Amino acid sequence: MYYENAxxxxxxxxTFLVHFxxxxxxxxxxxxxxxxxQEALQFLREQEQKRESAEKQSNPFIHKxxxxxxxxxxxxxxxxxxxxxxVWHQLGLSDQEILAKYPQLTQKDLEAAWxxxxxxxxxxxxxxxxxxxxxxxx
Numbered sequence: 001m002y003y004e005n006a007x008x009x010x011x012x013x014x015t016f017l018v019h020f021x022x023x024x025x026x027x028x029x030x031x032x033x034x035x036x037x038q039e040a041l042q043f044l045r046e047q048e049q050k051r052e053s054a055e056k057q058s059n060p061f062i063h064k065x066x067x068x069x070x071x072x073x074x075x076x077x078x079x080x081x082x083x084x085x086x087v088w089h090q091l092g093l094s095d096q097e098i099l100a101k102y103p104q105l106t107q108k109d110l111e112a113a114w115x116x117x118x119x120x121x122x123x124x125x126x127x128x129x130x131x132x133x134x135x136x137x138x
Contacts (some may be wrong), residue, residue, distance in 0.1 A: 061112030072127050073116055075109045082113045083127035089114075 048066070063076045073082040080102060088098050095110050117124045 061109055062116045073120070073123070075105060075113060078104060080105070081127065082116050083124050083131065085110065085113045086117050086124055087128060 061076050062073050062082060064071055064073050068074065069079055069081050074080055075082070075085075085098060088101070093101070095107065098110060099105055099107065
């Protein structure tokens with residue numbers, strides 16, 4: 001069904017998407033509402049892929065990948081989350097003990113994890129809290 005204005009949709013759309021649809025429709029009047037929404041979603045997917053790619057290039061040791069470990073920050077090419085390593089560290093394990101526990105890691109991996117944690121404290125604290133909540137509820 002074609003709508004004259006995206007605001008009449010029965011679903012709740014973010015304001016930026018409503019403006020995007022209206023601006024896009026004003027430029028390309030022949031497209032249906034669903035075509036515009038599909039193009040907007042494709043645009044958003046492309047932006048997310050670009051963001052993930054830029055993030056990987058800016059820190060080759062830490063990756064956040066949708067669908068892997070809930071999209072949480074991990075040591076590159078592993079499923080070891082930064083928050084998990086931080087917890088080990090908080091429990092008193094030294095870098096050497098963590099490296100012995102996870103022989104696939106290097107000292108550079110740990111340094112990247114500590115650096116990431118220091119610069120993203122709120123995110124890591126939230127990841128730790130979320131994991132504790134999951135453990136309590138299971």
